[in-house]
Amino acid sequence: MPQTPHSTGGYNKNLYQAKDEVYSGLYYRDNNLVSGSLEALIRHLLPTVDYYPDRTYIFTFLLSSRLFIRPYELMSKVCQLYVEQQRPGDTQSDKIRLRKMAPKILQLLTEWVETFPYDFRDERMMRGLKDLTHRLSAGDEIYRNAASQLQQGLIRRLTVLGQYEEALLKINGTTPVLGVKAPIRRDVLSICDDPFTVAQQLTHIELERLSYIGPEEFVQAFVQKDPMDNDKSRFIGQKKVANLEAYVDWFNRLSYLVATEICTPVKKKQRARVMDFFIDVARECFNIGNFNSLMAIISGMNMTPVSRLKKTWSKVKTAKFDILEHQMDPSGNFYNYRTALRGATQRSVMANSSREKMVIPFFSLLIKDIYFLNESCANRLHNGHVNFQKLWELAKQVSEFMSWKKVECPFDKDRKILHYLLTAPIYTEDALYLASYDNEGPDNNMEKDRWKALRSTLLQRA
Structure with a gap:
């Protein structure tokens, strides 16, 4: 289950005062991420040898990124960035580096699959997942097995979802x-x-x-x-x-x-x-x-x-x-x-x-609250950057719902x-x-x- 993102409040007109810090296209205020270009946010999602994104960031970005980019396009971009990180060459250090990267990428994919499995009902998403896991597991039996288990678990979850939807249709079809x-x-x-x-x-x-x-x-x-x-x-x-x-x-x-x-x-x-x-x-x-x-x-x-x-x-x-x-x-x-x-x-x-x-919340009011949050705050700031303060707030409300439904x-x-x-x-x-x-x-x-x-x-x- 995703951890509940902290609240950073609404958009502040003094966002770019001296307290702000900029790291490769990401803007922080009091150590909280408040905005960034879409490209920088995607790069922040991708693990490296020495870095793995915070789980609250993963949930928040994967949840709200669809306001800016479709899930299958994001998957394609993640795959592209991973390929770019693989330095050409066949030295021992290159192999060690790739072996350190693979489990982190697999972990990211696992979090994506477990929290947002419905994204993968799109065939383009499944192709992207298979492409990336194939690259990760090439020549390594351990990662090949892990990737296979990941995909099998996803298929089981989507099968259960399909059965549930069929049952709903049957119930609705027999209700006078x-x-x-x-x-x-x-x-x-x-x-x-x-x-x-x-x-x-x-x-x-x-x-x-x-x-x-x-x-x-x-x-x-x-x-x-x-x-x-x-x-x-x-x-x-x-x-x-x-x-x-x-x-x-x-x-x-x-x-x-x-x-x-x-x-x-x-x-x-x-x-x-x-x-x-x-x-x-x-x-x-x-x-x-x-x-x-x-x-x-x-x-x-x-x-x-x-x-x-x-x-x-x-x-x-x-x-x-x-x-x-x-x-x-x-x-x-x-x-x-x-x-x-x-x-x-x-x-x-x-x-x-x-x-x-x-x-079990009064659901229509929950939807209304999220709707007005979305309508009252801009997705992008005046400089074109993504308003990540808004995304934190969206994720905060949705993650609370996630804990209730389980x-x-x-x-x-x-x-x-x-x-x-x-x-x-x-x-x-x-x-x-x-x-x-x-x-x-x-x-x-x-x-x-x-x-x-x-x-x-x-x-x-x-």
């Missing part, structure tokens, strides 16, 4: 999304009426989805697509943020599932019981540190088709829900949530058990509950409104008009 109000045979309470168990199974889903998100997806989302890419490259590009998008889709599904479960029952007493149940599930999610499921449940219960059910809400113990809403209140830039997240993060750092290490879920799996949460039918927004109006009639003329329109259009489709 009902555009009309239709009878639903089962409900969550018939599957499990224990809120703690359901919260645990939601946490299983969250951690699995998180585990497949590559750190580069956060940055790749900002990269402008090259219109000159061929069809195959476009297909690769579509997959560069696929796991991030799948996780956002899961949040939306959970919100709609909660709303569907509440709006479906005809009897008010049953609707109130479902509301109470999901409030308890949300509270257990908060206690676990699963803020994403917590927010998805709150979001579902705050959807208008649910929030307008005043007669149902009058039968619900809302005090617990009010406390949860207060924790996730968006005012003050989600101040209460951010305070709770800091507390959970501190607990995680000090914890010994997986149960206490659990931190926590193993300590709860036992219940496949029946998991299957229901992932595949149970959900209503569209219009179908939710129709169910809501049917259960508790319209309160005003605007709602009456909408109810009539929905009955006319949706029932014709049935």
